[in-house]
Amino acid sequence: MKENFLHYVWRYQKFDTNELKTSDGASVKTIKTGFAHSNSGPDFQQAKILIDEMEWNGAVEIHIKSSDWNRHNHQTDPNYENVVLHVVWKNDEPIQHPDGSKIPTIELKDRVDYNLIEKYQNLQSSQDEIPCGGHWSEISGLHKSEMLEKALIERLYQKSEKAKNHFENGTQNWDQASYFMLLSAMGFKVNQHPFERLAEILPYNLIKKYSSSIFQLEALLFGVSGFLTQDFEDEYPNQLKKEWEFLSHKHKATLGSEMHLHEWRFLRLRPANFPTIRIAELAQILHVFPSLFDAFVIDMDLKSIQKRLKVKVSDYWLNHYQFDKESKYRNKQMGQNSIKTLVIxxxxxxxxxxxxxxxxxKYMDKAIGLLNDLKAEKNYITQKFTDLGETLNTAFDSQAMIQLHNEYCQPKKCLDCSIGLSILKA
Incomplete structure (x- = not known):
């Protein structure tokens, strides 16, 4: 038995309430279950409970065993002084308030339908990546769409949280927040964290000063990234290194310490996805967008953004993937799939x-509209849902499925998912 299951049982009153009595024999009726509370303090706040015909207003605390009350040190915590009902699976020990008065306790172990317990345990013990996969075809479209919309909104806010902290703790500049989000996305999955580090060390206001010069942008970006610490055979990286030494000295009060090469990952990446190429592409993007915030938010036009993101790298990178390592000439340009992923x-x-x-x-509506205008991503997570018979048409669908898989299916938070709840209610 898990405590979160008891939370569900209490919240939805999924137990036999007939002739419900406390451990001392007092009759109990629930007027209001209270509001689930995830912070410190009792589990449900503002409950209304009728005990022997007397109405009590306060909190409800949930435990597997009543003795957990003392084990969690609630008896000395003033936050628990307003608990009017203790709901437990097994009542193994009488519990008291600090003043010595008993806390009314109800035991549920013989009041919950075994079929409900079995359904929950089957979901929790499932070895499938999507625990409810065996029930997927039975779940109504309404429950699915409701949960997917919730997951999508959660994902948008979750992704923006880092940029929010960056915005609030820094200059409170929306262009800086846009810059951070761009660099976080430029790393894709493998190099996301080093690109975020780059955004923290190299502020956007300094990028803005040199946005008209690709050469100086590359000197700043490759310099801060730690790629210009050695002597090179090729002339171009030596020129970048010389410019970086000048710029880093000029702006030493603004720049943080430069990164280390070991922070960047090349292993098992296609050469076109090497961080060196991504940084060269980033320099071009920062050159063609005078204001990231205006382009991405205020004047957001998907077709225009996609066209402008289709940047070509500077001449040196046409026959290089890394400094001093010449390769076959190739007109490197960010591909449509990479652009789509970057935008998403x-x-x-x-x-x-x-x-x-x-x-x-209206800006949230624009976010959702943008995702609905883009085709769905294809990866191993979306394939899991496709295998269940789900149709994914747009990026709205794929992003929602990814969030559902990562934040609900994998940790088996079925009780927080309307799809899981619908299975238990069936």
Whole structure:
């Protein structure tokens, strides 16, 4: 038995309430279960309970065993002084308030339908990546769409949280927040964290000063990234190194310490996805967008953004993937799939952050509309849902499925998912 299951049982009153009595024999009726409370303190707040015909207003605390009350040191915590009912699976020990008065306790172990327990245990013990996969075809479209919309909104806010902290703790500049989101997305999955580090060390206001010069942008980006610490055979990286030494000295009060090469990952990446190529592409993007925030949020136009993101790297990188390592000439350009992934991972979350920041719902609508305008991603997670017969048409669908899989299916938070709840209620 798990405590979160008892939370569900109490919240939805999924137990036999006939002739319900406390451990002392007092009759109990629930007027109001209370509001689930996830912070420190009792589990449910503002409950209304009728005990021997007397109405009590306060909190309800849930435990597997009544003795957990003392084991969790609630008896000395003033936050628990307003508990009017203790709901437990097994009542193994009488519990008291600090003043010595008994806390009314009800035991549920003989009042919950075994079929409900079995359904829950089957979901929790499932070896499938999607625990409810065996029931997927039986679940109504309404429950699915309701949960997927919830998951999508959660994902947008979750993605924007880092940028929010970056915005609030820094200059409170929306271009800086946009810059952070762009760099976080530029790392894709493998190099996301080093690109975020780069955004923290190299502020956007300094990038802005040199945005008209690709050479100086590359000197700043490759310099801060730690790629210009050695002597090179090729002329171009030596020129970048010389420019970086000048710029780093000029702006030493603004720049943080440069990164180390070991932070960047090359292993098992296609050469076109090497961080060196991504940084060269980033320099071009920062060059063609005078204001990231205006382009991504205020004047957001998907076709225009996609066209402008289709950047070509500077001449040196046409026959190089790394410094001093010549390769076959190739007209390197960010591909459509990379552009789609970049847009999905950057702009909708930024729109959601701005919508929340200024209180204008239209920007959240723009975020959702943007995802609905883009085709669904294809990866091993989306394939799991496709195998269940689900159709994924847009990025709204795929992003929602990814969130559902990562935040609900994998940790088996079925009781927090309307799909899981619908199975238990069936």
């Amino acid at each position: 991972n950057c702009i909708p979350a930024l729109l959601a952050l701005y919508a929340n920041g200024v209180g204008e719902e």
